[in-house]
Amino acid sequence: MINIMLVGFGATIGAFIRNELTLQQAKIKVDFPVITLLINIIGALFLGIFTAQIHNGAILLLLGTGFCGGFTTFGTFNMELSQLWFQHRLGSCLLYFILTYIFGILGFIIGIHI
Numbered sequence: 001m002i003n004i005m006l007v008g009f010g011a012t013i014g015a016f017i018r019n020e021l022t023l024q025q026a027k028i029k030v031d032f033p034v035i036t037l038l039i040n041i042i043g044a045l046f047l048g049i050f051t052a053q054i055h056n057g058a059i060l061l062l063l064g065t066g067f068c069g070g071f072t073t074f075g076t077f078n079m080e081l082s083q084l085w086f087q088h089r090l091g092s093c094l095l096y097f098i099l100t101y102i103f104g105i106l107g108f109i110i111g112i113h114i
Contacts, residue, residue: 010066048111
């Protein structure tokens with residue numbers, strides 16, 4: 001039961017912070033999902049750091065599974081990706097896809113080595 005509570009608490013905090021950051025997208029006046037891209041890259045970096053540095057299973061559940069899981073967003077990424085596709089913005093769609101995965105993986109690797 002405690003594990004479920006740790007993941008839930010971490011996810012709540014992560015989702016709250018993601019939502020607050022996502023609200024900034026409209027303010028930057030860029031027609032590209034920059035905020036979601038940055039959130040997912042930063043989340044991957046944090047996950048790498050947590051994975052390498054935290055050896056306590058409960059804390060890793062709180063921060064890795066919970067916080068990073070709530071902070072990053074595969075659903076929003078796919079929704080924005082499909083919007084670009086259906087708007088026939090194929091270059092932006094491909095760029096978003098590639099940047100998310102390449103920099104997400106690089107962020108995780110960098111995080112492990114910090």
